[in-house]
Structure formats: structure tokens, C-alpha cells
Amino acid sequence: MPPNAPALTPEQCEAFGAEMDALRQRIVSDLGAEDAEYIRQVVRVQRALEVTGRGLLFAGFLPPVWLGGVAALSLSKILDNMEIGHNVLHGQYDWLRDEALNSQTFEMDIVAPAELWKRSHNFGHHTYTNIVGKDRDIGYWILRLTPEQRWSPYYLGNPVYAALLSVIFQWGVMLHDLEAERVLSGEKGWDEVSSDAKKMAAKSLRQVGKDYVLFPALTGPLAPLTFAGNASANLIRNLWGFSIIFCGHFPDDVVTFTEEEAANESRGQWYVRQLLGSANITGSKLFHLLSGNLSHQIEHHLFPDIPARRYSQIAEEVRDTCRRYGLPYNTGPLHRQLGSVARKLVRLALPGGGPGGKHTETPATKNQAA
Amino acid sequence: MVPLLEAVTAPHGPDRYLEMLNPMWSLREVRAKIIDVRQTARGSVTLALRPNGNWRGFRAGQHVAFTIEIDGVRRTRCYSLACSVYCPDGLLELTVAAEPEGVVSGHLHSDAGPGAMVRLSQAQGGFTLPDDRPEHILLISGGSGITPVMSMLRTLCDDGFCATDRAGRVTFLHYARSADHVAYRDELAVLAAEHPGLRLLRAYTRGSGGELAGRFEPTHLPSLGSDAAAWVCGPAGLVDAVRALWDCTGISVPLQTEQFTAPAAALPADDGEPYGEVRFTHSGRRVANTGATLLEQAETAGMNPQFGCRMGICLTCTSRKTTGSVRHLHTGELSTEPDSEIQICSTVPVGDVAVDL
Ligand code: FES
Numbered sequence: 001m002p003p004n005a006p007a008l009t010p011e012q013c014e015a016f017g018a019e020m021d022a023l024r025q026r027i028v029s030d031l032g033a034e035d036a037e038y039i040r041q042v043v044r045v046q047r048a049l050e051v052t053g054r055g056l057l058f059a060g061f062l063p064p065v066w067l068g069g070v071a072a073l074s075l076s077k078i079l080d081n082m083e084i085g086h087n088v089l090h091g092q093y094d095w096l097r098d099e100a101l102n103s104q105t106f107e108m109d110i111v112a113p114a115e116l117w118k119r120s121h122n123f124g125h126h127t128y129t130n131i132v133g134k135d136r137d138i139g140y141w142i143l144r145l146t147p148e149q150r151w152s153p154y155y156l157g158n159p160v161y162a163a164l165l166s167v168i169f170q171w172g173v174m175l176h177d178l179e180a181e182r183v184l185s186g187e188k189g190w191d192e193v194s195s196d197a198k199k200m201a202a203k204s205l206r207q208v209g210k211d212y213v214l215f216p217a218l219t220g221p222l223a224p225l226t227f228a229g230n231a232s233a234n235l236i237r238n239l240w241g242f243s244i245i246f247c248g249h250f251p252d253d254v255v256t257f258t259e260e261e262a263a264n265e266s267r268g269q270w271y272v273r274q275l276l277g278s279a280n281i282t283g284s285k286l287f288h289l290l291s292g293n294l295s296h297q298i299e300h301h302l303f304p305d306i307p308a309r310r311y312s313q314i315a316e317e318v319r320d321t322c323r324r325y326g327l328p329y330n331t332g333p334l335h336r337q338l339g340s341v342a343r344k345l346v347r348l349a350l351p352g353g354g355p356g357g358k359h360t361e362t363p364a365t366k367n368q369a370a
Numbered sequence: 371m372v373p374l375l376e377a378v379t380a381p382h383g384p385d386r387y388l389e390m391l392n393p394m395w396s397l398r399e400v401r402a403k404i405i406d407v408r409q410t411a412r413g414s415v416t417l418a419l420r421p422n423g424n425w426r427g428f429r430a431g432q433h434v435a436f437t438i439e440i441d442g443v444r445r446t447r448c449y450s451l452a453c454s455v456y457c458p459d460g461l462l463e464l465t466v467a468a469e470p471e472g473v474v475s476g477h478l479h480s481d482a483g484p485g486a487m488v489r490l491s492q493a494q495g496g497f498t499l500p501d502d503r504p505e506h507i508l509l510i511s512g513g514s515g516i517t518p519v520m521s522m523l524r525t526l527c528d529d530g531f532c533a534t535d536r537a538g539r540v541t542f543l544h545y546a547r548s549a550d551h552v553a554y555r556d557e558l559a560v561l562a563a564e565h566p567g568l569r570l571l572r573a574y575t576r577g578s579g580g581e582l583a584g585r586f587e588p589t590h591l592p593s594l595g596s597d598a599a600a601w602v603c604g605p606a607g608l609v610d611a612v613r614a615l616w617d618c619t620g621i622s623v624p625l626q627t628e629q630f631t632a633p634a635a636a637l638p639a640d641d642g643e644p645y646g647e648v649r650f651t652h653s654g655r656r657v658a659n660t661g662a663t664l665l666e667q668a669e670t671a672g673m674n675p676q677f678g679c680r681m682g683i684c685l686t687c688t689s690r691k692t693t694g695s696v697r698h699l700h701t702g703e704l705s706t707e708p709d710s711e712i713q714i715c716s717t718v719p720v721g722d723v724a725v726d727l
Contacts, residue, residue: 025701036442047390091685094711097444100386103685104711107381123678123686206380214377267700270681304683 001269005255005276006326010266016325017268023317024303027310035307036096042083042289043100050076053233054215060225073233075290078240080109082292083308089118092307111204112174116196120177126304130249130256130277137249138256140165140176144348146256151351158349159342162246169238174200240290243338244281248297251279251340253330274301275322280315280331287334288312298329372397393487400424400490405461407482411553414514415479416452419462421490428493430455430525431518431601431628435491436464438474438482444489445474446709450517450603450628451493452554454524462490465553467514497603497628503531505538505597508623510586510612512545512604516553518628519603523561523568532567541569541592545585545608548577586611594623603628646721651692653727663699664689664714668727675714675727682716689714694723 001007008016053073060066085108087093093101100106107114120136128134132148139145143162144155165172178196182188211230216223255276262273281287281295288295296311299318303311322329332340347353375384375397388395394403402425406418428434433450453463469475499507499522507526509519523542531538542562546552552572562570573582573590582590586608594600600623602612609629616625644661650668657671665687668675678686682700688711695706696717704720705712714725 021700025703028701028703032443033441040442043386044390047387051387091688094688096442097446097707097710100382102711104688109381118685119678123684126683127679127681203381206377210377210380218378267681305685 001272002255002257002261005272006328008272008325008327010268012325013268013272014266015268016321016327017266017271019321020271020302021267023314023321024306027303027306027314031095031307035093035309038309039084039088039093039096039101039307042079046076046079046084049073049079057215057226057229058219058222060219060222060229066225066229070229070232070236073229074236074240077109077233077237078290081237081241082244082294083289084108084292085110086292086294087308089114090122091305094305107203109207110170110173111200111207112170112177113199113203116177116199117173120179122304126301128262129274129301130254131259131262131273132256133259134262136176136179136181140172141181142172143345144353145250145344147348147353148256148258149348151348151353156349159345162345166239166242167235169242170234171204174204243334244291244294246341247281247334247337248278248294250344251330251332251337252344253328254279271302272327274298275327275329277301278330279337280329281337282331282333298331394422396422396424398424400492402462402488402490404482404484404486404488406484407478409479410465411555412548412550414465414467414551414553415475416463416465416553417478417482419464419488419490420460421462425462425490426492428455429498430522431498432493432495432521433497433518434462434464434493436474437489438477438486440473440477440481445477445707447474450495450521452517452520452524454521454528456525456528465514465517465520495628497601497626499525499601500599503538504599506595506599507531507538507540508543508592508594508598508600509540510543510545510600510602510604510608512586512608513547513551514553515602515604515608515628515630516544517603519601520554522601527561527565527568532565535566537567539567539569540565541571543571543573543582543590543592545573545575545604548574549579550577588615588619591615594621599624599626601626601628605630644719646694646719646723648719649722649724650727651724659719659721659723661718663716663718664696664712664723664725667719668714668725673727677715680715682713685713687713687715690726692724692726695720696723 049072053069053076056065056069056072060069085106088101088106089103089108091103094103103118125135125137130138132138132146139149142165144151144158178193179188183193211234212227215230216226219226257273257277265273275298278297278301280298281291283295293308293311294300296315299311299315300308302318319329379387385396385399388397394401400421402419402421404417405420408416410416428451431450433448435446436449437444437446449464449466451462452465453461466475466478468479497518509522511519519542523540526532526540532540542558544552549555558570562568569592571582571590572580573584574580575585602609602625606629609627613625613627615621644659646659647656648659648664648667649656650671650673653673655671655673657667660667665675665677665680675689676686678684691710691712693708695704696712697704697720699716699718705717
């Protein structure tokens with residue numbers, strides 16, 4: 001465990017892990033009709049918003065209608081990517097055996113192909129969460145988000161790169177799956193790259209074709225307005241997705257690990273790393289829904305394949321368990337977590353940037369204060 | 371039109387939007403509405419289904435994969451069609467036997483009602499009558515194995531095959547526990563009365579009143595001429611007995627068989643010694659279950675299935691378990707549902723298991 005992590009004995013670690021396993025089992029055996037109805041209801045709302053949004057843009061010459069169309073379409077894309085897509089691709093609903101909600105068949109309304117996204121997200125990120133050098137989501141290989149990443153003058157642009165990434169987030173996510181750094185290091189062969197690139201081209205062409213050619217063309221003379229409306233919806237979704245996701249792992253006090261620290265870890269240690277490497281965001285029910293319940297990033301990282309609507313139900317219990325073991329439970333409102341990420345992006349643009357001054361507060365003491 | 375629909379509804383596809391308007395609408399999927407549910411004999415229930423326009427018809431004796439949503443979860447089972455291929459009202463008929471702990475059959479027996487929507491595959495299976503019909507057709511069935519041969523019999527009757535005693539002959543040999551357990555009992559009697567070429571032989575294993583008694587034995591077979599063919603469908607015991615007779619007496623009459631897969635046996639509550647056999651159906655390999663995870667057993671067998679985290683979270687190793695039960699390594703959760711996706715890195719087989727690898 002890293003020096004800034006609370007020291008648990010191996011026995012405590014295992015006991016914590018066993019409690020988490022038991023909690024998981026309790027939820028899994030309780031899954032049923034309500035969870036099924038819930039996700040299908042979310043899908044119905046998303047489809048209705050999508051049809052409404054696209055429909056309104058056919059009358060987009062009226063400014064309020066155009067705005068309404070963009071709002072509906074943005075919400076549709078946000079629901080599709082967050083509460084439905086991300087969670088379905090984690091296999092949270094595979095037990096329904098419904099191919100429309102199955103991790104092997106689902107595709108999100110986003111340019112990245114599901115197959116490649118699952119490889120980097122479910123495997124890369126969720127297995128190696130916050131291990132510097134292995135979790136490719138730390139800064140997406142563009143940003144410096146932990147002092148353990150060696151500084152170079154390139155990182156002076158850290159905040160600017162982050163702002164740009166947030167604007168084109170869906171493209172960033174797609175290109176991220178190309179694993180450029182593994183290609184450069186020779187680890188990933190060219191045939192693999194070209195097969196990945198073909199899949200990306202096919203999926204993104206379909207997405208671009210729909211949003212920027214087909215629907216504008218269908219609205220005839222309104223084509224430029226429809227084009228702008230669809231672009232706005234994609235942009236809003238990008239900014240939202242970026243904000244939620246960056247608040248999940250990069251606020252202050254979230255712990256990163258070196259490969260040595262995470263080597264040969266036990267199941268209990270794995271749970272502890274997931275906990276220390278994630279941060280929650282507090283908010284209303286609607287906020288949790290729109291964040292795809294990634295506002296419960298901690299619960300999500302402990303139990304990535306449990307339907308996300310369950311996270312809020314178990315959050316109190318997880319937090320209590322953490323308290324008993326003296327483990328931190330990082331949570332806060334969106335503006336605070338986002339502010340914390342922003343400050344970190346600026347701080348780490350400069351050399352050093354390790355936690356100092358007011359950041360010496362250890363996670364464990366923070367929990368007691370919370 | 372279809373490519374345009376596909377393009378505007380990408381990536382989810384037109385069906386996901388059509389079904390919002392009407393759950394029966396789909397571009398390709400066969401969906402059907404349950405029109406009628408009837409208790410037809412002790413322990414069996416008969417469903418009448420109206421399929422949507424994607425249904426392409428069937429041959430007598432074929433089955434469908436039938437999918438119904440129970441508490442939000444989709445469950446799929448294979449059932450033979452029982453109706454004549456001419457099904458005049460356009461309705462399909464299935465007769466389903468209640469299994470002691472059958473989730474689907476239990477639901478159909480007690481909860482399913484008219485109006486529910488189900489999904490069907492197209493008809494499948496090679497247990498069918500040839501177009502070129504032999505003179506004497508012998509249909510043998512046991513229990514709910516009656517459905518495919520009932521479809522054959524009804525089709526033959528509609529064709530006028532056994533309408534006179536000079537046309538073709540059909541012998542219908544059926545095994546049931548008692549007369550009350552025979553689905554289609556009344557209809558069989560009517561058909562026999564109307565078709566002089568149809569001979570009905572009913573054997574009751576626990577009741578009286580049939581033309582025959584007890585389980586299948588060679589003396590139950592009618593004399594078969596040179597131009598005859600036989601079809602048998604039922605539980606393994608019956609099918610094996612008939613096949614054994616054919617094998618050891620060298621009867622030259624062609625025999626086609628169809629057998630139910632036995633419902634999963636009751637499983638021990640705790641893990642004792644590993645037992646059973648793991649079958650990797652795609653590669654055709656079989657190994658004795660060692661109690662290790664399926665992924666490890668596959669690797670030991672010299673295969674290289676895909677994997678990522680090896681701890682049950684990334685889904686890279688997801689594979690289809692076709693039959694049998696597996697236990698989750700960390701939670702002890704048992705998965706018994708046939709044809710379901712499992713993570714082979716974190717599940718161990720309990721008894722015989724077949725995985726599509
Ligand atoms: S290898 Fe990751 S779930 Fe099995």
C-alpha cells in the first residue's frame with residue numbers, strides 16, 4: 001500500500017474483503033423484477049427523449065423549439081451513455097438475457113466501438129484502477145494527474161489539454177482505445193492497430209453519418225440548424241461525461257498506486273485499492289441518474305457488475321464499513337470535486353506538485369471529520 | 371427503406387424503436403402473442419400463439435426456441451410444435467409438460483395468460499416427415515414427447531394420408547402414466563374414428579384401460595411392412611429402448627429419434643469432491659471436472675480462451691454455457707439456467723457442464 005494510505009493489517013484487509021463479498025452476494029441474490037423494470041423504464045425515457053429531440057429539430061427554425069430539441073437530444077445521449085450504456089457494458093444486466101441490454105451486443109450512442117471500449121475500460125481501468133503505468137485512464141496518457149507521473153515541459157499545457165479533451169471527449173475515448181503508447185513501445189502490432197482502426201472507422205462513420213449528414217439532410221432547408229443542434233447535443237454530452245468521469249478518480253486525496261504496491265494483491269487488498277482510488281459525488285436523485293450513478297464511483301468500483309441503481313442503496317453501509325476499518329470514503333458535491341480536479345490539473349502542470357501544504361491531511365483523518 | 375431505417379436508428383437498430391409503438395413489431399424477430407392457454411391433460415398445458423409476419427412456417431415435427439419474460443428475466447426453452455403444418459387459423463400450438471422445478475413450465479401452468487408476448491426462433495430440427503411418404507408410418511411417443519408426432523399425425527390426417535384403409539397406414543403408439551395424462555386424448559379418439567388407416571395404441575405405465583400396458587417392449591411393436599418408417603420422441607429411457615431394439619434385431623425400417631434433455635438434477639448444497647465432465651463444445655474437447663475454474667480447466671486442456679482480469683469483473687472471458695450448473699468462486703452463487711453467459715475465470719463447474727468454447 002502507498003505511504004499515504006491507511007495501514008491495515010493483512011487480516012483486516014481480508015476481513016474487509018469478506019464483508020464486501022458478502023454485501024455483493026446479498027444484492028446479487030436480491031436482483032429481480034424491480035431492477036429489470038427500472039432499466040427498461042430508463043430506456044423508454046431515453047428513446048422518448050431521443051425521438052422528441054430529433055422531431056423538434058424538424059421545426060428548429062423557431063428558437064425555443066431548437067433549444068428544446070437540443071435539450072432533449074442531449075439528455076437522451078447522456079442517459080444512453082451513462083445510466084444505460086456504461087452500465088450495460090459492465091454486464092450489470094446480463095442476467096436479464098435480453099440482447100437489447102446485454103454486454104456482448106450493446107452499442108452506445110458514441111463513436112467508440114463497444115468491443116474496444118470494454119477492453120480498455122472493463123479490463124484496463126477496472127482491473128488496474130489507479131496503478132500508475134497500468135491504469136491507462138490516469139490522464140488518458142495526455143494529462144498529468146498524479147505527481148508520480150514524471151514532469152516534462154509538455155505538461156505546462158495540462159489545463160489546456162484537459163479543456164480541449166472535455167470538448168471532444170467521445171473522440172478522446174475512442175482514440176484512447178487505440179493504445180498509442182503500446183504501439184510506440186512496440187507492444188501492440190500493426191495488424192492489431194489496423195483491425196482496431198477499422199472498427200473505429202466503421203462505428204464513427206455511422207455515428208457521424210447519422211448526426212451530421214442524415215438527420216440534417218432529412219430536415220431539408222433546416223440542415224445547418226439541425227447540424228448545429230446535433231453538434232451541440234454531442235458537445236453537452238461530452239462536457240458532462242468528462243466532468244463526471246474526472247471527478248471519479250482525480251480529486252485530491254484519491255490514492256494512486258505503483259505497480260510494486262499493487263503486485264500480488266489479495267482479494268481484500270483489491271477491494272481496498274478500488275475504494276482508495278475512487279471518489280463519490282453527492283447530489284439529488286436526478287443527478288445520480290444523469291451521472292449513470294458514477295456519482296457512486298466507490299460502490300461502482302467495488303461492484304462494477306451490480307446494477308447501478310443499487311449503489312445508492314448500499315452506499316451508507318459501505319461508508320459505515322469503511323468507518324469501522326478506519327478507511328477513508330471520499331465524497332463531496334460536484335463543484336467541490338470538480339474544483340479539486342481543476343486545481344490539481346493546474347498544480348501538476350508545474351514540476352513537482354506532490355501534495356504539500358494544506359494537502360497533508362491524510363485520508364483517514366478526513367473520514368473522521370466527514 | 372430498411373437501410374435508411376437502420377441508419378437513422380443506429381446504433382440500436384429499428385426494432386428498439388418499433389417496439390415502443392407495438393411490442394409485436396420487429397423487422398426480423400419472430401414475436402408471438404399468446405391467444406389461449408388451456409390445461410389439456412394432467413400435467414400439461416397447451417398454448418395457442420399468433421406469430422407476427424416474420425414467421426416463415428415449419429415442417430411437422432420441428433421445434434422452436436421459445437422465450438418468455440418472467441419477472442423481467444428472459445427464459446428460453448425448446449418446445450416442439452404440435453399443430454398441423456396447415457394450421458388453418460394461423461395459430462401455432464405448443465404443449466408443455468410441467469416439470470417439478472421448471473421455472474418456465476411452472477409459469478406457463480400457473481401464471482401465463484392470453485395477451486402476453488413471447489419471442490420465437492424460426493422452426494428448427496431435422497425430426498420431420500419426408501415429402502415422399504412411406505406406406506406405413508409408425509409414430510412412438512412418451513409423455514410430452516407427443517407434441518412433434520401429434521403435429522405429424524395432424525398433418526398426415528389433413529393430407530388425407532390415412533383417410534381410407536387402402537391409403538397409407540399410421541400406427542400411433544403412445545406411452546403415458548394413465549389415461550388422464552394423455553394430452554390430446556379426445557382428439558386422438560376422434561381422429562382414429564374418422565381415419566380407418568390410423569391405429570391407436572395407448573400404453574399406460576401406471577393405469578389400466580390402454581390397448582397395451584407397461585413400458586416399451588418389443589411385443590408392443592406392430593408388424594412393419596417393407597415400406598415403413600418410424601419416429602420416436604420421448605424421455606431418454608424410451609428412446610434408448612427403441613433404439614436398442616432396432617440395433618440388436620437389425621430392423622431395416624428407418625428410425626428417427628428425438629429425445630428430451632433431462633432437467634438438471636438436484637445439486638448438492640455445498641461443494642464436495644468435484645465430479646462430472648466438462649465439455650468444450652466448440653473445440654470438441656472433454657475433460658473430467660477437476661473443480662478448478664472453467665478457464666483453468668480449458669487452459670489445462672490445451673485451449674487458449676480470451677481473458678483479461680481473471681477475477682470476474684472485465685467480462686473478457688464471457689462464454690456461453692449451454693447446459694449444466696456452475697458456481698461462482700467468490701460468492702458461491704449457483705447458475706443453473708441453460709444457454710446463459712458466464713465468466714469462465716470465476717466459475718467452477720458443478721457436475722456435467724457444456725461450454726461453447
Ligand atoms: S477474465 Fe475478466 S471477467 Fe473473466
